[in-house]
Amino acid sequence: MSDTYTRPIPQADEESREFYDGARRHELMLMRCKDCRAWRLPSRPRCPDCWSTDTAWEKASGRGTLYSFGVMHQKFPGFSEDGPYHYAIVELEEGPRIVSNVVGVPDDEIRVDMPLVAYFDDVSDDTTLVRFMSDKS
Amino acid sequence: MDATGRELKARAAITGLGISEMGRVYGHDAQHFAAEAIQRAVADAGLRKEDIDGLLVNPGVSALGGMGGVGLQNYLGLTNLRLLSSMNVGGATANVMVQYAAMSVIHGMANHVVCVFADAPLQPNKGGGAAYAGMGRPTRPSGMGGLYPAFGVMGINAHYAIAARRHMAMYGTTNDHFGAIAVAERQWAAMNPIAEHREPMTLEDYHASRWVAEPLHLLDCCLVSNGGVAVIVSRADAAKDMKQPPAYIWGMGQGHPGDMRRKGWDVETQTGAPMSKEKAFAMAGIGIDDVDVLQAYDCYTYTVLVTLEDYGFCAKSEGGPFVADGKLAPGGALPTNTGGGQLSAYYMWGMTPLSEGIIQARGQGGDRQVDKHDVVLVTGNGGILDHHSTIVLSPHDA
């Protein structure tokens, strides 16, 4: 936990509360359609595959691969102090893609399609961000 | 009815083009630029204000014309409108407006429809990106959208960097390939009197330009411009007797594949262009080898590369090698973005490629005119590769 975390801290809303609460429990929670069983992200009340509104939250494996990434050189509030930073899109084993970043891997070793596993980063007393680290398993 | 839309080929034409004062022009709002562009387009077409009976408006990041465009209508005193709407599918909008305008005049809903884009995002002493920096989806600080600012994914550059990187990883595309596109466009811009950047640029200059969002250099990214562009769409039979050589609309199409953001759904490297092309080319009765001049939407160099692949100028994965040999540049086999495009000339969303397509189809390109210009392909792209649109222009009515 850090007292000096300066980057924007996301706030849960009604549709995303279980995702953020899950992260605090160190669980990656995703919505899943009870009718067609498709996983989805972002969380929404209606399944984009079959339009069912019958939905449950389920715990995802936390495993995925790096779909793509960028290295931001423009300055944005909360991000300007540390110089360029990378951001990532992770394709989860269940299918959906989530924005995040990769930790514990030197910047020049980050590769598209590398296997990743969720790392739960408690950035404040009430917020945990889902980042990813290399999955060597 | 013929499902190819073939009966619509060359039934409408672009009869007027107006480009306002353009670029780092300060002290005017978007409505001013829209009005100037429209006035010039009406004069170009040899029409009077009273002849305009349709107005389609695409606002940029600056407000333009109020709900439905009525503000711009009243600013210009247009009192004969039978068609009025504000439309927005980002950079795909210009071709889309022309498509609705063409269908309207063909079917007698209006005679002369003005389609206009105008914007005034640039402020003195501020970087060009400032007006766009807050954009990019999603912008909500809360909910799942809050993850984007949490990880620093802000602005449009961040998203196109993701797309470009994915293509590089899958197909071995390199920054040299992207740079070849930027260099070719600059060569064309040198011959365009209204282009903002006409000074020479080399591949070394491209590599030396600062990173914006890796793998995108500054010279991978479009300009930001103040200005406006308007075009007038008329029925083909009326176009024959008007002031300018008609640019006949041979084909038109749109493709919006949606983004399911999950495995197997790579809109970053497989865009809506094939859907859009299929309809437009069938209507025009052409194949890819018939295209003489290409005006490809170039918000980024990468957009041009993926467009070339998705239209089938080359196979998927071969966009990089395809552009590397100067094919797109002056004297090359596929003259592309012959006015310098949005990278070097001016950034008017889809109106940049469309305006240059009209100039080439009319044969009015001056030093940069391409000799063989029987089939001119104009592409539009909007959102983060969410929207695609196509217009095929020709100086010939059949």
Ligand SMILES: [Zn+2]
């Ligand atoms: Zn479902």
